[in-house]
Amino acid sequence: MVDGSIKHRLTALVEEAAGACIAEGLLKLENLPPVEMEMTKEAAHGDYATNLAMILASPARMSPRKIAEMITGHLRDERNILEKSEIAGPGFINFFVREQVWAEELKDIERLGKSYGSTDTGRGRKIQVEFVSANPTGPLHIGHARGAVVGDVVANILAMSGYDIFREYYINDAGNQMNNLGKSVWYRYLELLGKSVEFPDTCYQGDYIRDIAGDILKKDGDLYLAKDEGETIRAFTDYAAGIILEGIKEDLKEFGIVFDRYFSERVLYVNDGVAGLLADLEEKGFIYREEETLWFKTTDFGDDKDRVVVRKNGEPTYFAADIAYHKNKYERGFDTIIDIWGADHHGYIPRMHAGIQALGHSRETLRVVLVQLVNLLRDGKPVAMSTRSGEFVTMREVVEEVGRDAARYNFLMRRSDSHLDFDLEVAKRQSNENPVYYVQYAHARICSILRMAQDRGIGMPASADVDPQLLRIPEEIALIKALIRFPEIVEGSARTLEPHRITFYLNDLAGLFHSYYNKYKVISEDEAVTKARLFLMKCIAIVLNNALLLLGVSAPEKM
């Protein structure tokens, strides 16, 4: 239980002690700032430490050490979790937790099982995460894949933190690009019928276009030759977009990503979403006209310059539709909206913020996660890619080649906003260069131990039959402390929208386990110790499993 965690209990102890000092007039303060309690890096500094005394030094006009003494003097450890507390360095208060307390925590982890790590931080608030959102003009490529995983895992993390999550894909199925798609199919169709045509280089070159044209030919023959070209192109656009979108959905599903909804940009026009938005903005006085062009005063909200929402030719811009889309999101009752964008769109953020503020929503309700580009490599050498020429490595190809688990894990090994080198050969390699197997191996190894114990007639002990005192080797304490950190890691990851924190945590935890495994035997002649260690193993497996699940990566029992 998070409320009962050691960290929270210590924090409460310190708050009470400091509160008592204030009440007695020893500390002259109006109110107490939030108490920071952190696990220490070094054993000499105890298990947890707080810097509160140093924070208070200036406002209370006292020396940090003096304040620390007062606070420690007022600690009332009624639940007896502390071995001792010490004042150290410039004024840290270090807490040494009684050994027995650690192992007791294990029992909570075991009891909570699959729900360990979940919190109610979000209290059911509704969050929509919009990601991928590629135009249906071609299959998803490697760059989309990273955004897809980041979005999916951010959503998972928030869900584990108690938010009500809705995953959405915005289909950019209006505008020029779509028209180009239809044309592309049209020209290939003509080619297949033996007409000599010049294929424009603004059109999509990929082989999938030819396949689609071929399908149409097989189905309907040459009957489109007699029809109106513009009408045919529109029909081809719809047909191609439908096929491609189905392919995208399938590819995403293979990658473990399922959306709650695919939202069509066209629907915004059909339902007057865009027109309604413009009327709304105009009424609020954020729109002005310059000849035939309509401008939105985004500078009122800190943007560099105003933006066009309706072009000279009368057509609304992409931006106009996007604000209408976000308006629609808010109308559906989401408390927070998260957009996952390619980092090259960062310049778009101020105007989007302007858009939602004009609609009366605070800046903070729209959070944008930027995902940097992926450098695709093979054995250290860049893989040539060019969307124009149709030479790109698709997401499907990558997933098929390296596997879902390795692909997902590799996309989460860096902060989202930093560039990522993705080496196809390294991602397939079963070594330390490829941490996904390192972590999965830890899980498989534990399962193997548990099987072995089972074979030897040693079942998993019930919680009550485990003597916590028997887990006191430093490596065991370190493992338990790592397990205890998990809910905090999830919480931090949710707060900052940084999924890579889970990945790094998993590497740490797996490392601690492998190290312990090589040094000590879990199953031994000593039955009581064996039981205690088996119990510890089970808890490690629980956390590995929960964390991997969060990343959408499997936790195999055998490899």
Place this chain on the structure above:
RNA sequence: GCGCCCAUGGCUCAGCUGGAUAGAGCGUCGGACUACGAAUCCGGAUGUCGCAGGUUCGAAUCCUGCUGGGCGCACCA
């Protein structure tokens, strides 16, 4: 020209809301399988946290300037 992001061992990167002696992996050198799974482990070496100031008890972290790199600055999406 303006704006955003980045700069940490040879390489690729972590570093939580400022905390105590800056960490991993790769690579390198040297070790561990008659052992619950060697897809593992143990040990050695490697740093002016781009540069210069500032803020304070304390700065890789915050502020300013500079250098170097990426991206953006559409009536494209």
